[in-house]
Amino acid sequence: MPNSLPMALLPFQPLSRSMITATSSTCSELFRPRTTARIGAEPAAGNDRMAMTLYGAPLSPFVRKVELCLRLKGIACARDPVTPFALPEGYERINPLKRIPALAVDGRYLADSAVICRFLEDLYPEPQLIPTDPWLKARTGWLEKFADYELAPAITATAFRHRVVLRSMGSPYDEPAIAAALAERAPPLYGYLEEQVDGRIFLVGDRLGLADIAVVSQFMNAAFGGESPAAERWPQLARYLGNHLASEPFAGVFAAHRQMVDKMLARGH
Incomplete structure (x- = not known):
């Protein structure tokens, strides 16, 4: 497989920064295992800041979807890069389907990327996704x-x-x-x-x-x-x-x- 971008995905005119609201987190910060992002977003009114951990391998497109939501919203979240091929013992208590991603929130757990992204949107409504x-x-x-x-x-x-x-x-x-x-x-x-x-x-x-x-x-x-x-x-x-x-x-x-x-x-x- 070539290292270069496939022809159909060659860059055209890049989007301007004004079109996209994103944080300045670097990729190394974004995907460093078992760490917490340095940037913390402000939650919606009435919600206190929560301790979160995202479970899942970064190459999963479903984990990546949640990662990008976290990044765009600047949400502080630890990462535990578990893979579906080597899930830790007891992971079924986090997600009974034994799939990734899963999100721990103050000791409680959510599964499924779509569910997690909607939870993050409700908790941190800006920027609106x-x-x-x-x-x-x-x-x-x-x-x-x-x-x-x-x-x-x-x-x-x-x-x-x-x-x-x-x-x-x-x-x-x-x-x-x-x-x-x-x-x-x-x-x-x-x-x-x-x-x-x-x-x-x-x-x-x-x-x-x-x-x-x-x-x-x-x-x-x-x-x-x-x-x-x-x-x-x-x-x-x-x-x-x-x-x-x-x-x-x-x-x-x-x-x-x-x-x-x-x-x-x-x-x-």
């Missing part, structure tokens, strides 16, 4: 679900799990079968997103939101697995992804996670 307008809020929920339940199994898991995870472990995988599965399942999903982008900078409304975070996070992992929408066939989607992957809050995370993937693959040879 989920619109309050009923239609835009519903659109955000739908596109997040589309990313989690359609893009993830059809594209992300297919490309990333086999071409990165299994390959890094030295396990065999059927590349022709993977390529055939992607060729069959990806085009309808890319086509739908092509229509949703339709010249927009953001999927919902006029600012970066949870819908963008969920979708772009999945395409990061797909890119690590050598899969991306062809610019000549899906130009709107390719432009949208290129813009976001070249801009914060995604660019630094994308580069840092690319380095992690490269190290994984180097160890697998």
Whole structure:
């Protein structure tokens, strides 16, 4: 797998900083295991600051979705980078489904990235990542679900799990079968997103939101697995992804996670 960005994800015009509200946390601070971010956001009125720990491996697109919400909102949170392949004993008490991510909040636990992100939005409403307008809020929920339940199994898991995870472990995988599965399942999903982008900078409304975070996070992992929408066939989607992957809050995370993937693959040879 090449180290360079796939052609369809080459950066176009980066988004200006004025379009995105983000904190100045560095990637090393963001993903350092079992530490607490230095920046603390102000909670909504009536809520005291809470002690939080996020459980999950940073290369998971679902963990990354929560990480980006934490970063954008400047929420202080410790990290425990557990992986689904080596969960600590007793993790089922945190999440009975034994999945990541999970969030500990003052000794209580939440599971599922969508649930966690909505909790963070309610607790720390600024910057707003989920619109309050009923239609835009519903659109955000739908596109997040589309990313989690359609893009993830059809594209992300297919490309990333086999071409990165299994390959890094030295396990065999059927590349022709993977390529055939992607060729069959990806085009309808890319086509739908092509229509949703339709010249927009953001999927919902006029600012970066949870819908963008969920979708772009999945395409990061797909890119690590050598899969991306062809610019000549899906130009709107390719432009949208290129813009976001070249801009914060995604660019630094994308580069840092690319380095992690490269190290994984180097160890697998």
